[in-house]
Amino acid sequence: MTNTVLITGAAGWLGGLLSAQLINDPKTPDLRLILADIFEPKAPAASQSVLVKVDLSDKAQVETLFTTDYGIPDTIYCLHGIMSRGSEDNFDLGIKINVDSVRLLLEATRSYCKPSIKFIFTSSLAVYGGPLPDVVTSSTIATPQSSYGVGKLTSELMVNEYSRRGWVDGRIVRLPTILVRPGTPSNATSSFISAIIREPLKGLETVCPIGDSIDSPELTLKLWLASPETTIKNIVIAKHIPAEKLLSHTRVICLPGFTASVKDELDALLKVAGQNALDFVKFKDDPVNRRIVSSWPSAFDNAYSLSLGFIVDEGGMEPIVRRFRDNVAIGEA
Numbered sequence: 001m002t003n004t005v006l007i008t009g010a011a012g013w014l015g016g017l018l019s020a021q022l023i024n025d026p027k028t029p030d031l032r033l034i035l036a037d038i039f040e041p042k043a044p045a046a047s048q049s050v051l052v053k054v055d056l057s058d059k060a061q062v063e064t065l066f067t068t069d070y071g072i073p074d075t076i077y078c079l080h081g082i083m084s085r086g087s088e089d090n091f092d093l094g095i096k097i098n099v100d101s102v103r104l105l106l107e108a109t110r111s112y113c114k115p116s117i118k119f120i121f122t123s124s125l126a127v128y129g130g131p132l133p134d135v136v137t138s139s140t141i142a143t144p145q146s147s148y149g150v151g152k153l154t155s156e157l158m159v160n161e162y163s164r165r166g167w168v169d170g171r172i173v174r175l176p177t178i179l180v181r182p183g184t185p186s187n188a189t190s191s192f193i194s195a196i197i198r199e200p201l202k203g204l205e206t207v208c209p210i211g212d213s214i215d216s217p218e219l220t221l222k223l224w225l226a227s228p229e230t231t232i233k234n235i236v237i238a239k240h241i242p243a244e245k246l247l248s249h250t251r252v253i254c255l256p257g258f259t260a261s262v263k264d265e266l267d268a269l270l271k272v273a274g275q276n277a278l279d280f281v282k283f284k285d286d287p288v289n290r291r292i293v294s295s296w297p298s299a300f301d302n303a304y305s306l307s308l309g310f311i312v313d314e315g316g317m318e319p320i321v322r323r324f325r326d327n328v329a330i331g332e333a
């Protein structure tokens with residue numbers, strides 16, 4: 001049996017990691033990838049892939065994704081999006097991409113009358129905000145405090161509704177903040193969470209927008225985190241979970257993560273790479289950034305996601321910093 005998988009946002013960070021992970025997934029044999037993005041995506045080596053440059057906010061262009069040489073996909077990974085700071089700075093663009101284009105993709109999927117098509121949507125802990133319990137559970141109500149969170153939650157509701165009606169087999173994975181992101185700083189509010197590890201390990205200065213010095217009390221700000229390696233494995237696992245194992249009233253799964261503070265990150269950097277590395281971190285408090293990050297929850301109950309077979313990082317920040325340091329050393333960061 002062939003597996004035909006469409007990935008939108010395939011030129012993005014997670015899209016690239018996901019296509020590379022899927023071609024090595026023993027549970028996804030004979031994989032054919034349809035890789036779509038507004039920028040030309042890259043095919044993983046030795047893969048069967050079609051690359052589609054597409055603006056997903058355009059209905060006609062969305063429909064072309066179902067008429068490539070590989071035909072109708074049996075799994076769709078909906079990863080394209082405008083990140084948190086971008087959505088906050090440009091409300092209209094954020095809603096157009098994070099809501100309207102997701103709906104176009106859902107509608108195109110629905111039109112093929114194949115309710116077995118898995119529709120896996122990457123959401124975010126940014127759907128939460130306002131007063132929150134110490135530990136967020138599957139029944140905590142999401143009340144976003146950012147345009148990005150509003151966009152994600154709106155699309156989640158649509159994926160849930162299309163699943164309830166039997167039009168798609170939806171799976172919504174709310175991702176923790178993922179670190180360490182390689183490359184250059186992005187326009188996500190969370191960008192600094194990776195940058196304060198990545199840039200010093202590459203010998204570059206970076207500005208931490210939380211607090212004004214290494215001793216600032218603001219650095220105790222807690223974060224809900226996961227490594228890219230674990231997250232990508234979990235995004236693949238999301239495809240394999242039988243629908244009947246999911247809660248009957250929602251397709252939302254908060255992927256497992258762990259809690260660490262900004263200070264914990266810097267302590268791990270100091271331990272792994274020394275004072276010289278830490279000296280590359282400068283501080284300039286940014287109240288807008290801090291307000292948004294502070295509105296995100298920092299602890300979740302992992303019980304439901306672990307019971308479904310998802311995996312979690314062990315050992316906190318240190319192994320993640322070590323792994324990234326090793327990637328820098330071999331030029332893969």
Ligand SMILES: NC(=O)c1ccc[n+]([C@@H]2O[C@H](COP(=O)([O-])OP(=O)(O)OC[C@H]3O[C@@H](n4cnc5c(N)ncnc54)[C@H](O)[C@@H]3O)[C@@H](O)[C@H]2O)c1
Nearest residue numbers: 009011012013014037038055056079080081122124175178
């Ligand atoms: N990286 C994280 O820490 C994180 C955390 C939570 C959720 N997410 C979600 O995971 C998904 C992937 O994240 P990422 O870090 O890879 O993001 P990314 O910014 O690297 O990739 C997003 C991709 O979407 C594409 N895109 C945007 N508008 C488009 C359009 N109109 N048509 C076609 N393509 C378009 C961009 O070109 C980009 O390649 C996103 O939905 C994001 O919201 C990521």
